[in-house]
Amino acid sequence: MSAVDYNRCIRCGLCLQTCPTYLETMTETSGPRGRISLIKSVAEGGLDLTSPGFLHQMSECLDCRACEAVCPSGVPYGRLLEDARAQIQEERAPSQxxxxxxxxxxxxxxxxxxxxxxxxxxxxxxxxxxxxxxxxxxxxxxxxxxxxxxxxxxxxxxxxxxxxxxxxxxxxxxxxxxxxxxxxxxxxxxxxxxxxxxxxxxxxxxxxxxxxxxxxxxxxxxxxxxxxxxxxxxxxxxxxxxxxxxxxxxxxxxxxxxxxxxxxxxxxxxxxxxxxxxxxxxxxxxxxxxxDDRIGRIDADVTYQEPCHLAHAQRVTAAPRRLLGKIPGLRLVEMNESAVCCGSAGVYNLTQPDMAGRLQRRKVENIRETGADIVATANPGCAMQVAAGLRADGSDARVAHVVELLDEAYAAYQPL
Ligand code: SF4
Ligand code: SF4
Known part of the structure; x- marks a missing residue:
C-alpha cells in the first residue's frame, strides 16, 4: 500500500457513480474514495489491518476497477487493493x-x-x-x-x-x-x-x-x-x-x-x-x-455486457462492439450500465453472496429492458453470472462470447 499511490487521490468523487457497491449502498465507505481513505489510515497506523470494517471493505470491493478507469489523478486502485489483500493474508496466515x-x-x-x-x-x-x-x-x-x-x-x-x-x-x-x-x-x-x-x-x-x-x-x-x-x-x-x-x-x-x-x-x-x-x-x-466478407447472418438482437477487466483494466470497449457490428442481421441494443459489474468477480459469489446477488439482479433487469435475444460478453465469470441470473429470472436469452458469435456467422455463410 504505497503512499505514492494512495496520496494521488484528491478526493474529487468522480469515481463514486461508477462503483457498483457505492451505487447499491450509497455509503462513502463502500465506494472507492472511502476505501482509499481506509487504506491510507491502515498504512499510516490509524487503523488496524485486521479491523472488521477494513476487512469487510477489502472483501466487498469487487476489484472491478471502474473507479480506476475514470480517475483524473491516475490512482492505481487495483494495485492498492491487491497490496492490501496480500498484507491481510500475510498477517492472518500464522493464525489460520x-x-x-x-x-x-x-x-x-x-x-x-x-x-x-x-x-x-x-x-x-x-x-x-x-x-x-x-x-x-x-x-x-x-x-x-x-x-x-x-x-x-x-x-x-x-x-x-x-x-x-x-x-x-x-x-x-x-x-x-x-x-x-x-x-x-x-x-x-x-x-x-x-x-x-x-x-x-x-x-x-x-x-x-x-x-x-x-x-x-x-x-x-x-x-x-x-x-x-x-x-x-x-x-x-x-x-x-x-x-x-x-x-x-x-x-x-x-x-x-x-x-x-x-x-x-x-x-x-x-x-x-x-x-x-x-x-x-x-x-x-x-x-x-x-x-473476408464470406460471413453469414444471425438475425437477432444482441446486447453487450462489458467485462470489467476488459473495459476498465484493459480499456477495450470499441473492438467487441465493432466485431458484433460486422455480423449481418445482428442488431446491437445497448443496455443501461453495461460497464457496471455483474457481481461475478472471481470468488465474489462465495465471499459476498448478498452483494453478488444484488448486482446480478441489477444486471438482469438492465438486460431485460433491452429485449435482447443474446447477451454477448468476453469473460467466463460474466458469462456464468449473467446466464445464472437470466435462468433465475425465467429468461431464455442466450449468453455467448463475442468470438463465438463471429465464428458462427462465418460458419453460416452460404455462397449465392
Ligand atoms: S476519482 Fe480518483 S482522485 Fe477522485 S476520489 Fe476517486 S480515486 Fe480519488
Ligand atoms: S474496484 Fe470496483 S467495487 Fe472496488 S472501489 Fe473501485 S469501482 Fe468500487
Missing part, C-alpha cells in the same frame, strides 16, 4: 486453522498451478454434476461452491503443443488457454482459433503455459502469481509467436500487468514488461485483422 491453510495450499499451489490436476478435479466435478452427486456437497459444507461451479464441458480444450497453420499467414499467435476456459468453455477457444486462422494468423497452443495467476493475486497470494507468471513468460518466449492472444478478459488484464509482480526484480521485470507488451484480447486482435 489447519483446514484453511490446507484449503489455500490445495487451491492456489496445487489446483491452479498444475493444469493436469485442475483437469482431474474438473472431471470429478463433471461426474458429480452428471450423476447428481453435487447435491451432496452441502453435507460437506460445500453447497455454495457446488452451486456456483461452472457446468463442466463433456470435453476439454488441451494445451497440447498444437500448431494450426493459416493460409498466407501474416503472423503467429500464442493462444492462452487458462484454467476455467478449457474445462467449461472449450467452444470459445475453438472459435477463437478458427477466427484467428481466418484472419491470417498461425496459432500455437504451447503445452508449457498455465493459469495466469489472477485468482491467486485477488486472494492475496502474490508469490503463487509470480510463479505462474514466470511459467507463462518462458512458454511465450519459447513459442516463436508475435502476439499472446487471450479470450478471457480477467486473464488478459493479469497478463498485461505482469511487470507489477516483479517491481523488486529488474531482470524478471524487464522480461515481464516485454511479454505484456505482446498480450492482446482476442477482440483487439480480430478487430485489427483483415477478415
Amino acid at each position: 486453522d489447519a483446514r484453511t491453510r490446507f484449503g489455500r495450499w490445495l487451491v492456489f499451489q496445487q489446483l491452479f498451478a498444475k493444469p493436469s490436476l485442475f483437469r482431474a478435479a474438473a472431471s470429478l466435478v463433471r461426474f458429480a454434476q452428471r450423476t447428481g452427486l453435487d447435491g451432496l456437497a452441502s453435507v460437506f459444507g460445500l453447497g455454495d461452491a457446488a452451486k456456483l461451479a461452472p457446468r463442466i464441458s463433456s470435453r476439454f480444450f488441451l494445451a497440447d503443443g498444437r500448431r494450426i497453420e493459416a493460409r498466407d499467414a501474416v503472423g503467429t499467435a500464442f493462444l492462452h488457454v487458462g484454467c476455467i476456459m478449457p474445462v467449461a468453455f472449450p467452444q470459445v477457444h475453438d472459435a477463437a482459433v478458427r477466427m484467428l486462422v481466418r484472419g491470417g494468423l498461425n496459432v500455437v497452443v504451447p503445452a508449457a503455459q498455465g493459469c495466469c495467476g489472477a485468482i491467486a493475486i485477488h486472494a492475496g497470494e502474490p508469490d503463487v502469481s509470480r510463479e505462474l507468471a514466470r511459467k507463462n513468460i518462458v512458454a511465450f518466449e519459447d513459442s516463436g509467436a508475435d502476439v499472446y492472444v487471450v479470450d478471457a478478459a480477467g486473464c488478459g488484464s493479469m497478463l498485461k500487468e505482469y511487470a507489477d509482480l516483479f517491481t523488486g526484480d529488474p531482470a524478471w521485470h524487464e522480461r515481464a514488461r516485454r511479454f505484456s507488451s505482446r498480450v492482446r484480447d482476442v477482440t483487439e486482435v480480430l478487430d485489427g485483422l483483415e477478415l
Whole structure:
C-alpha cells in the first residue's frame, strides 16, 4: 500500500457513480474514495489491518476497477487493493486453522498451478454434476461452491503443443488457454482459433503455459502469481509467436500487468514488461485483422455486457462492439450500465453472496429492458453470472462470447 499511490487521490468523487457497491449502498465507505481513505489510515497506523470494517471493505470491493478507469489523478486502485489483500493474508496466515491453510495450499499451489490436476478435479466435478452427486456437497459444507461451479464441458480444450497453420499467414499467435476456459468453455477457444486462422494468423497452443495467476493475486497470494507468471513468460518466449492472444478478459488484464509482480526484480521485470507488451484480447486482435466478407447472418438482437477487466483494466470497449457490428442481421441494443459489474468477480459469489446477488439482479433487469435475444460478453465469470441470473429470472436469452458469435456467422455463410 504505497503512499505514492494512495496520496494521488484528491478526493474529487468522480469515481463514486461508477462503483457498483457505492451505487447499491450509497455509503462513502463502500465506494472507492472511502476505501482509499481506509487504506491510507491502515498504512499510516490509524487503523488496524485486521479491523472488521477494513476487512469487510477489502472483501466487498469487487476489484472491478471502474473507479480506476475514470480517475483524473491516475490512482492505481487495483494495485492498492491487491497490496492490501496480500498484507491481510500475510498477517492472518500464522493464525489460520489447519483446514484453511490446507484449503489455500490445495487451491492456489496445487489446483491452479498444475493444469493436469485442475483437469482431474474438473472431471470429478463433471461426474458429480452428471450423476447428481453435487447435491451432496452441502453435507460437506460445500453447497455454495457446488452451486456456483461452472457446468463442466463433456470435453476439454488441451494445451497440447498444437500448431494450426493459416493460409498466407501474416503472423503467429500464442493462444492462452487458462484454467476455467478449457474445462467449461472449450467452444470459445475453438472459435477463437478458427477466427484467428481466418484472419491470417498461425496459432500455437504451447503445452508449457498455465493459469495466469489472477485468482491467486485477488486472494492475496502474490508469490503463487509470480510463479505462474514466470511459467507463462518462458512458454511465450519459447513459442516463436508475435502476439499472446487471450479470450478471457480477467486473464488478459493479469497478463498485461505482469511487470507489477516483479517491481523488486529488474531482470524478471524487464522480461515481464516485454511479454505484456505482446498480450492482446482476442477482440483487439480480430478487430485489427483483415477478415473476408464470406460471413453469414444471425438475425437477432444482441446486447453487450462489458467485462470489467476488459473495459476498465484493459480499456477495450470499441473492438467487441465493432466485431458484433460486422455480423449481418445482428442488431446491437445497448443496455443501461453495461460497464457496471455483474457481481461475478472471481470468488465474489462465495465471499459476498448478498452483494453478488444484488448486482446480478441489477444486471438482469438492465438486460431485460433491452429485449435482447443474446447477451454477448468476453469473460467466463460474466458469462456464468449473467446466464445464472437470466435462468433465475425465467429468461431464455442466450449468453455467448463475442468470438463465438463471429465464428458462427462465418460458419453460416452460404455462397449465392
Ligand atoms: S476519482 Fe480518483 S482522485 Fe477522485 S476520489 Fe476517486 S480515486 Fe480519488
Ligand atoms: S474496484 Fe470496483 S467495487 Fe472496488 S472501489 Fe473501485 S469501482 Fe468500487
